[in-house]
Amino acid sequence: MNYVNNNAMLLSQKMLDFLWKKQEVGSHNISNAETPGFQSSYVTFEDELKKRIGRTKGKTASEIREAILSSKAQVHLTENESVHSNGNNVNLDVESVEVAKAALQYQYMLKSFNDDYSRLRTVIKG
Numbered sequence: 001m002n003y004v005n006n007n008a009m010l011l012s013q014k015m016l017d018f019l020w021k022k023q024e025v026g027s028h029n030i031s032n033a034e035t036p037g038f039q040s041s042y043v044t045f046e047d048e049l050k051k052r053i054g055r056t057k058g059k060t061a062s063e064i065r066e067a068i069l070s071s072k073a074q075v076h077l078t079e080n081e082s083v084h085s086n087g088n089n090v091n092l093d094v095e096s097v098e099v100a101k102a103a104l105q106y107q108y109m110l111k112s113f114n115d116d117y118s119r120l121r122t123v124i125k126g
Helices: 007-031 046-054 061-070 092-125
Strands: 041-044 074-077
Touching: 007 041, 007 061, 007 092, 041 046, 046 061
Parallel strands: none
Antiparallel strands: 041 074
16 A cells, blocks of 8 residues: 555645635635626535545545546636626625635645654654
């Protein structure tokens, strides 16, 4: 088994990528809050991952790995939101909270990943 690049670490990497993208999209929405006609976006990842992983019950580790690798963060336009008089639908309060939440989740995931990697290095060194 490849302990350095196992499925758990790969999933952590994918989550870090998703959380980074979520911060980018939220920051882009915030920076365009006053742009007339701008439509905000949001990022999804968990539903696709859950759908792909759910299909792997009873599968091998390499098949689960492929399900993780094939899961991608998706950017979508926000629809059915209240629109300001200038045609913009960015809600600064919601976007600010989502960016802060994603930043905290990113920091937690990064610390968790680094802790796992440190434990692995300690085991290898002896």
